[in-house]
């Protein structure tokens with residue numbers, strides 16, 4: 001296994017360094033090897049920032065939702081002080097989950113022996129615990145690192161990870177006119193997809209498939225041939241899915257937007273597991289939570305700008321995105337079946353406007369693996 005991993009790591013570094021006029025994808029085993037997935041989990045996923053949802057999903061003190069990030073059950077809750085916290089959802093007594101689902105609580109009471117935790121994770125009650133050595137103050141729920149960026153909630157399981165927000169400054173500049181932070185969340189849903197997590201990142205981030213896979217749902221607004229690559233950085237990549245000139249823009253959005261910005265969707269990924277579509281009136285985020293090498297839980301949210309869209313229009317957009325996701329999912333599940341083939345070798349990628357974002361993603365993967373293995377690899381340009 002060690003030598004196999006070393007070989008794959010070399011392949012990844014070589015792929016990241018392919019010349020710009022001859023970009024290549026990755027071979028199938030990067031998406032099907034259980035050993036490689038375990039390696040990614042330890043070295044990349046457990047060290048990365050992962051989007052959990054939108055902060056306005058828990059707008060009031062005591063509002064919460066639960067979520068599993070890799071092996072960690074988490075409780076995302078707004079405290080009495082208004083702060084969003086990400087807490088371990090594992091009881092400090094004998095490890096039952098403390099909370100389930102979503103809701104609002106003054107106290108989180110464990111369903112097993114009724115230990116009760118406050119909204120900040122402190123243990124406030126532990127019935128019949130009369131042992132002299134029991135120290136209630138030392139049994140709070142551990143707090144996980146958390147940052148809010150543009151209204152999204154992120155968590156990182158690695159206490160040594162670099163802060164997220166400073167690494168997204170170039171992306172901030174690009175989406176600033178949309179007022180992403182102010183978008184109001186109208187829909188959140190979870191589904192399980194039988195595919196490797198990287199396949200969904202790559203699929204969402206390339207415009208090459210849009211006209212082929214989404215002829216009814218997306219092609220009219222975002223045909224492949226109008227896609228243009230946009231900014232990238234160490235932790236993100238992006239492209240514009242531009243609308244044809246003769247089509248009206250979809251909603252007005254924030255006052256600072258120009259006509260060009262109203263006339264396109266900007267798709268960006270914050271590595272490793274969030275993919276987002278930002279347009280004038282609509283913000284859709286797919287947050288991927290890898291469960292195994294060929295299975296992910298997708299938690300997705302839809303948010304809207306102000307009162308731009310009527311209730312009917314919102315329902316229509318939710319239906320549209322459900323259909324788009326269904327179309328992508330069907331492709332990715334079928335793709336996963338063939339990635340185990342001995343003939344699933346690295347294939348040539350299309351030019352930057354269509355698949356340059358995949359290259360950015362692979363460069364990010366290569367840098368992360370190189371850091372993990374203490375190798376050196378040139379930084380992204």
Ligand code: FES
Nearest residue numbers: 091093094110113
């Ligand atoms: S496991 Fe939670 S109170 Fe016992």
Ligand SMILES: [Fe+2]
Nearest residue numbers: 203204213328
């Ligand atoms: Fe798609």
